[in-house]
Amino acid sequence: MRATLLYAADDVRVEDVADPKIQNPTDAVVRIVLSCICGSDLWPFKSLPHTDTPRHMGHEFLGVVEETGSEVRGLVPGDLVVAPFMWADNTCGYCRDGLQTSCVHGGQWGVNGVDGGQGEIARVPYADGTLVKLPVGEDSELLPDLLTLSDILCTGYHATRTAGVERGDSVTVVGDGAVGLAAVIAARLRGAEQIILMGRHTRRTDLGRDFGATDVVAERGEEGIARVRDLTGGEGTRKVLECVGLRDALVQSFGVVRDGGTISRVGAPQYSDVAFGFGDFMRNITLTGGVAPARAYIEELMPHILDGSIRPGRVFDRTLSLEDVADGYRAMNDREALKVLIRP
Amino acid sequence: MRATLLYAADDVRVEDVADPKIQNPTDAVVRIVLSCICGSDLWPFKSLPHTDTPRHMGHEFLGVVEETGSEVRGLVPGDLVVAPFMWADNTCGYCRDGLQTSCVHGGQWGVNGVDGGQGEIARVPYADGTLVKLPVGEDSELLPDLLTLSDILCTGYHATRTAGVERGDSVTVVGDGAVGLAAVIAARLRGAEQIILMGRHTRRTDLGRDFGATDVVAERGEEGIARVRDLTGGEGTRKVLECVGLRDALVQSFGVVRDGGTISRVGAPQYSDVAFGFGDFMRNITLTGGVAPARAYIEELMPHILDGSIRPGRVFDRTLSLEDVADGYRAMNDREALKVLIRP
Incomplete structure (x- = not known):
């Protein structure tokens, strides 16, 4: 699949990487429908020293479940889901407190063999805990609004x-x-x-x-x-x-x-x-x-998007294909764009 | 009257100063029955550069109202009262929020012509707002406990x-x-x-x-x-x-x-x-x-002292006369004493 890699400041590339596969029985594999660039992606984009082991970028995405591990109970292939910007088991003591960012089993996208969100596909650890189903179709006009549940709205x-x-x-x-x-x-x-x-x-x-x-x-x-x-x-x-x-x-x-x-x-x-x-x-x-436990707020905030009372997706003022993601980084860094949507 | 003055690090003196008098119609003059030395008094005791305009020390005291200004309504001579470690009108927006330490008319003891608490007498600004009546006599065994309402317990x-x-x-x-x-x-x-x-x-x-x-x-x-x-x-x-x-x-x-x-x-x-x-x-x-708005808590905490369920006065492990206050500073600074009571 294609994925976004950061090799150094101002050096974002889209390259072929191995297709994600189920590794653990709690994983799911998700085909990404929509992702975006975060203001926080700009910090390494401005400052990362050159590396031969590039960073997998992106931590906001929604997509369609393609495959689930044997222990995944709440999701089936075909479900449209949104991912919070950190994954979590959603069952540990911290998660039960609504602090999924401190989950004892959780972590960040794009590191330790977990995919980033600015790519075509992602393996999602602890899929039952991490992902939230979206009650709309892949063609819904609300997708940009719903994508904000992965980070900025929460x-x-x-x-x-x-x-x-x-x-x-x-x-x-x-x-x-x-x-x-x-x-x-x-x-x-x-x-x-x-x-x-x-x-x-x-x-x-x-x-x-x-x-x-x-x-x-x-x-x-x-x-x-x-x-x-x-x-x-x-x-x-x-x-x-x-x-x-x-x-x-x-x-x-x-x-x-x-x-x-x-x-x-x-x-x-x-x-x-x-x-x-x-x-x-x-x-x-x-x-x-502190860092927002987005997972704690998704179900609470989603109805306000579904009933049209808030339209947070209006922050997206540019849409690019995955192959053009580097232009998106530059546009946001130069403040030409507020927030850039990526369609793989 | 006699009062405690700090001239420099390790230079505490008890000297004659002018007797406090009513200056504003909202003032009261209080004869101090019991005061004490605070851990925070030790910071200047350790570090104050020499000054010819010494600091008036002490911000925890209880005593008997001797005289009230013409606008004081809630107090009469003879009332036994405790003073919180900052004085306040207790009517401004901050005071109504329970943040008397930010009172727009309030201030600290011992500065700007207001007396310190380690002396024989103190003029109390905004007496109605600042002072709280104690429902015991001057000979009560609870006085050391009640004195902790001025600072440490709150x-x-x-x-x-x-x-x-x-x-x-x-x-x-x-x-x-x-x-x-x-x-x-x-x-x-x-x-x-x-x-x-x-x-x-x-x-x-x-x-x-x-x-x-x-x-x-x-x-x-x-x-x-x-x-x-x-x-x-x-x-x-x-x-x-x-x-x-x-x-x-x-x-x-x-x-x-x-x-x-x-x-x-x-x-x-x-x-x-x-x-x-x-x-x-x-x-x-x-x-x-942050700094504690002691005034906000005095009425709430006092009953626990009056019914004997808490005995915060047990922190006092030495009692000295006002003339010996310098020994108290040294004893606390050397950790020979935990907290020193002063009887004027």
Whole structure:
């Protein structure tokens, strides 16, 4: 089959790799119908040193079950399924707590002999635990929306869950990338009243307004903080959703959060230390969030897509064939595209 | 009156200062009956550069109202009252949220013309908001226990509240100082089932066992982390209460917290940065806590003292007169005493 491999920064290739086969009785093999490129794929795309053992890329996909191992009970060939961006047994103590990202048997796509999502086929470990059936056909117009269940919609939702966003809340979303926009959708779903979106790309923030942002702050740094404080009686918002992963975004989050408030970070941190000393201690700021256990939220969020009340698939503004995936990486890295769909 | 002044590291003096008088109509003047030395007083005691404008020390006291300003409604001369370690109007938006430490009119004892608690008399700003009446006499044996409402009991309780400790929980308390021991009491009050106390001073950890610790881990660093993991099926505890304020204690907290768990820090941080990058992000660790709004908890905790079900005053293992307060600082700094009561 064909699959996406990253050999070095700016060196994405589509190559022939061995066809995935059932290896364990809990595996399934899935023919990928739709996948996409994630903002987090851009970090290695920008920085990976050259390697002769390239990374298998992609962790968001949906597809059709082709074959199942002898112990798979809940799936049969022909099922259309979505995969969360980490696989898990969905039965261990962490999974039962809704923390499938810490599953004792789980792991990431594209490493340790597991396929990536930007390819034609994937072997799925712990298929019963990992995959969720989609009650639509392969030709459904909702597929791009449903694909967001694999990562960004659940990641934005995780930000709101861990921050404790509730009805009537005032929330700041830092970052107008796909995850930030999904966080706007999620904050709206949970009944937030004021949703301030911090971002400076008008095309994206306009979409954010469509998704439910009540205010947009294009300024950054001190100026951006002052604008948010102006919008919130000087105090900042009780909940801040940090959807970038860079230190500056986190500093900005501390600037716009109200005393006693919570910052939830769901952008994968590209830093190792957080300035979080005596001053923020005196303000009783909570720092929460983390990698989203997407699997925990898929069944909860799917009905909102099926009934048309949310359209998270609108973040996809370009569709490419698998053979052209490198163009997709470049388009997202150059901010020509917000998020790129891949059709194998 | 006589009051405790800190001129430099290891230079505590008791000197004559002007008698406090009503300055604002919301003030009260309180004759101090009992005060004490806080672990946090030791930070400047160890490090303050010499100054000619010495710091007025002390922020934990109880006493008798001697005089009230014209707008004070809820107190009359003769009332026995306890003061939380920060004063507040108890009416602003933050106070109504139970975050009196962020009160828009509030502040700290011993600065900006407000008296410290280690003296004979104190002017109390916003007396109606700050002070809480004690339903006992000046000769009550419960006074040392009730004095802990001004700081350590509420601080330990704040750790459990912000960490979300609940019935049946498994909790690690890092630190066997007075706040750590108060956190043990608080975790027990909230129904924690397993309370692991990390500390290496046997006299203190023995008291911790009396207060409700189910396990004591004397080892530190990697060895201590391994011991806690042994006690918790390899996973660590869901809640960790960091009651020290040093970087090593925080690192230890990250080591003993379960994935998806919460660290609440109530030890005043003596560091500015926290190592809290990608690894802990992948573990979904929450870092919460902060300076305790003691005022928010006094009424809730007092009944447990009055009915004898908790005896937090047992942390006091030495009593000195105000004139001997410097000996108290040295005894606590040298770890000869756990916490020192001061009788003016």
